[in-house]
Amino acid sequence: VQRILTGITPSGTPHLGNYAGAIRPAIAASRQQGVESFYFLADYHALIKTTDPARVQRSTLEISATWLAAGLDTERVWFYRQSDIPGIPELAWLLACVAGKGLLNRAHAYKAAVDKNVAAQEDADAGVNMGLFMYPVLMAADILMFKSHKVPVGRDQIQHIEMARDMAASFNHLYGEHFVLPEAEVDASVATLPGLDGRKMSKSYDNTIPLFAPAAELKRLIFSIVTDSKAPGEPKDAEGSALFQLYQAFAGAEEARAMRTAFEDGIAWGEAKQALFERIDAVVAPMREKYEALIAEPERIERHLQEGAAKARAIATPFMAELRHAVGLRNLA
Numbered sequence: 001v002q003r004i005l006t007g008i009t010p011s012g013t014p015h016l017g018n019y020a021g022a023i024r025p026a027i028a029a030s031r032q033q034g035v036e037s038f039y040f041l042a043d044y045h046a047l048i049k050t051t052d053p054a055r056v057q058r059s060t061l062e063i064s065a066t067w068l069a070a071g072l073d074t075e076r077v078w079f080y081r082q083s084d085i086p087g088i089p090e091l092a093w094l095l096a097c098v099a100g101k102g103l104l105n106r107a108h109a110y111k112a113a114v115d116k117n118v119a120a121q122e123d124a125d126a127g128v129n130m131g132l133f134m135y136p137v138l139m140a141a142d143i144l145m146f147k148s149h150k151v152p153v154g155r156d157q158i159q160h161i162e163m164a165r166d167m168a169a170s171f172n173h174l175y176g177e178h179f180v181l182p183e184a185e186v187d188a189s190v191a192t193l194p195g196l197d198g199r200k201m202s203k204s205y206d207n208t209i210p211l212f213a214p215a216a217e218l219k220r221l222i223f224s225i226v227t228d229s230k231a232p233g234e235p236k237d238a239e240g241s242a243l244f245q246l247y248q249a250f251a252g253a254e255e256a257r258a259m260r261t262a263f264e265d266g267i268a269w270g271e272a273k274q275a276l277f278e279r280i281d282a283v284v285a286p287m288r289e290k291y292e293a294l295i296a297e298p299e300r301i302e303r304h305l306q307e308g309a310a311k312a313r314a315i316a317t318p319f320m321a322e323l324r325h326a327v328g329l330r331n332l333a
């Protein structure tokens, strides 16, 4: 069996990038024969970004409801919260002890924080917590705990999966073959979905389009996407356009081709935005209804998460015992 695993950090409202980059491909993959999939809420990771407990809880609920509304089958998939698996932070410690500090110095998220500080002539590590520095180690623990082969993610996460491979290989070398070396799986057409300003859609850039914004809000946001000043009738560059990238991520190949031609033929920006709104709304509207119903019943969602966590612990607990033994720790009786 092939194991597939991916997580989302519950630190905000799920957006189109999370859906197209992670949730949609992960659900499609989980339906294949001969796979076991592990999809989870990375709530320990959320603490790196926020110290607001209510936000973590709200976001956990929203992202869980999103997975379910998007069609995740909890009978087939291991669906759980990271913090319900106590072995994960424990494994993160074992991995921290084989991970080079130099490797982690190169992690994008940490490096970006340092570069920003240096540019502002601040102390290099100002405002950087150890959670941010350890982020790739915790993520490696998520992945290696369940011996996942494939990790479907957006492009921004590839480096972390390579680091997880690195840590797995070091550990295996030192203590014997315990871990599977994971690989990132990136869907090229949505590897980096752009946001309202054309940069990567991201909570940290404040340029996101919430997946389940009400239709009127969705429309307003789509009409606020930044475009160049080309007039109607002037040919437009599809590849360089956030509008087209978004359209392509929510359309079939045929429709995307037609839109590319419309760009070449000089479609007016207003018209392209209307088409994009209709395309996205057609995909999202049926899920939005399910989402609204789910979010009104948090106990039901919680039940799914608890069941998933029990299934996941049934794998994690004996594996942790194996690893504790391998490194020379005593196993609790």
Ligand code: TYM
Pocket: 005, 006, 007, 008, 009, 010, 017, 018, 019, 020, 021, 022, 042, 045, 138, 139, 142, 143, 151, 152, 153, 154, 155, 156, 157, 190, 191, 192, 193, 194, 200, 201, 202
């Ligand atoms: P997070 O919560 O930032 O993002 C969740 C997933 O959504 C993808 N994504 C995007 N894809 C395309 N275009 C975008 N604009 C876009 N924005 C986000 C991300 O690539 C990701 O796949 N550290 C991870 C969560 C995590 C994890 C893991 C993932 C924790 N442990 C183990 C995989 C395996 C994160 O913060 O993702």
